[in-house]
Amino acid sequence: MTDSFIPYGRQSIDRTDIDAVVEVMQSEWLTTGPVVERFEQALADFVGTEHAVAVSSGTAALHASMFACGIGPGDEVIVPPLTFVATANAVVYQGGSPVFVDVQEGSLLLDPDLVEKKVTSKTRAVIAVDYAGQPCDYQKLRAICDRHGLFLIADSCHSLGGCFQGKPCGTLADLTAFSFHPVKPLTSGEGGMVVTGNADFAERARRFRNHGITTDHRQRQEQATWHYEMIDLGFNYRLTDIHSALGLSQLGKLERWLAQRRNIVKLYEKYLEPIGQVRLLKQHSNRQSGWHLLVIRVAGGRRDDLFQQLRTEGIGANVHYGLVYRHPFYRNSFQIPEGTCPIAEQAEREILSLPLFPDLQEEDVRRVCMTIRNFFSEAWENGAQR
Numbered sequence: 540m541t542d543s544f545i546p547y548g549r550q551s552i553d554r555t556d557i558d559a560v561v562e563v564m565q566s567e568w569l570t571t572g573p574v575v576e577r578f579e580q581a582l583a584d585f586v587g588t589e590h591a592v593a594v595s596s597g598t599a600a601l602h603a604s605m606f607a608c609g610i611g612p613g614d615e616v617i618v619p620p621l622t623f624v625a626t627a628n629a630v631v632y633q634g635g636s637p638v639f640v641d642v643q644e645g646s647l648l649l650d651p652d653l654v655e656k657k658v659t660s661k662t663r664a665v666i667a668v669d670y671a672g673q674p675c676d677y678q679k680l681r682a683i684c685d686r687h688g689l690f691l692i693a694d695s696c697h698s699l700g701g702c703f704q705g706k707p708c709g710t711l712a713d714l715t716a717f718s719f720h721p722v723k724p725l726t727s728g729e730g731g732m733v734v735t736g737n738a739d740f741a742e743r744a745r746r747f748r749n750h751g752i753t754t755d756h757r758q759r760q761e762q763a764t765w766h767y768e769m770i771d772l773g774f775n776y777r778l779t780d781i782h783s784a785l786g787l788s789q790l791g792k793l794e795r796w797l798a799q800r801r802n803i804v805k806l807y808e809k810y811l812e813p814i815g816q817v818r819l820l821k822q823h824s825n826r827q828s829g830w831h832l833l834v835i836r837v838a839g840g841r842r843d844d845l846f847q848q849l850r851t852e853g854i855g856a857n858v859h860y861g862l863v864y865r866h867p868f869y870r871n872s873f874q875i876p877e878g879t880c881p882i883a884e885q886a887e888r889e890i891l892s893l894p895l896f897p898d899l900q901e902e903d904v905r906r907v908c909m910t911i912r913n914f915f916s917e918a919w920e921n922g923a924q925r
């Protein structure tokens with residue numbers, strides 16, 4: 540693959556994935572059928588939790604989670620600013636207000652001590668984001684949420700397959716959202732899942748994905764009835780059987796991909812170690828990352844130049860993320876002042892995501908790291924000549 544463009548993330552699709560999708564397309568049920576349930580059960584088993592509700596995206600999973608715990612107008616939900624906009628949008632969809640709390644310096648994960656300081660009488664929930672794949676400190680977050688009667692939601696769109704103190708992501712919060720977008724740990728094209736140990740939350744999420752209606756099409760067909768009732772205002776967030784077949788087929792390969800991602804990260808550690816101007820994020824010893832993103836911090840104000848250089852060399856570096864509250868919508872709607880989250884604001888200027896996906900080859904990692912090394916040594920030589 541060397542010489543061609545290397546993206547920062549990419550799906551792995553094989554013949555069995557394609558066959559699984561084709562099989563559904565030739566079957567009776569394209570949506571709301573038995574493969575959705577099989578995917579849900581397989582994911583619940585993989586994670587080790589009771590309930591899984593398949594939805595059309597990770598965003599829908601977050602929205603359904605906000606609905607399930609009853610977030611509404613006037614409610615505050617604590618979120619980190621260093622995340623994809625969907626995390627905070629899910630709060631806003633329900634009429635709630637996101638309250639941005641800073642991240643920890645080394646890992647860039649939501650800082651539990653700062654969370655507790657931002658709890659008010661209006662706070663109802665905390666959404667923890669497992670940034671880059673590393674789980675947050677769910678022990679501390681759980682204790683804070685219990686002390687103040689808050690719901691704990693995990694945005695684990697990066698961390699399927701990760702663990703905190705030996706417990707898998709998906710079992711660490713009241714509700715967990717996963718995404719199956721192509722760059723995520725496994726893909727269904729688009730798709731997501733809400734997982735929970737709470738039957739009531741699961742039922743609410745299940746209704747929410749189908750307009751707030753109590754039964755689905757297949758249940759009514761099996762019961763030979765036309766009658767249904769809509770009891771909440773839900774959405775059409777259903778996942779099709781076609782997408783579910785792909786996700787289910789992919790799930791069987793996730794453990795192998797996690798091992799491949801871990802090995803690629805080890806190569807990055809080896810090749811980046813001698814380059815003093817970049818460093819990797821801190822990994823806590825009591826956690827296993829899902830290794831979604833390979834994020835480096837670039838010193839000396841050189842991030843944007845290095846980004847350009849990598850792109851010139853055909854390497855799909857990226858930045859995850861521009862802070863949520865600096866987007867025009869949030870600036871205009873919530874007026875969050877600069878300096879609200881200083882650690883995230885500093886990180887936003889220094890972070891760079893390098894290519895990381897299961898099929899990435901060692902020669903590709905070497906090419907990425909050589910480009911970074913040459914960038915800094917040329918900069919040094921140019922500086923020395925002047």
Ligand SMILES: *Cc1c(COP(=O)(O)O)cnc(C)c1O
Binds near residue numbers: 599696731
């Ligand atoms: C991808 C992602 C989402 C949204 O998932 P979609 O499936 O793209 O809707 C939400 N939060 C985080 C942290 C993500 O990375």
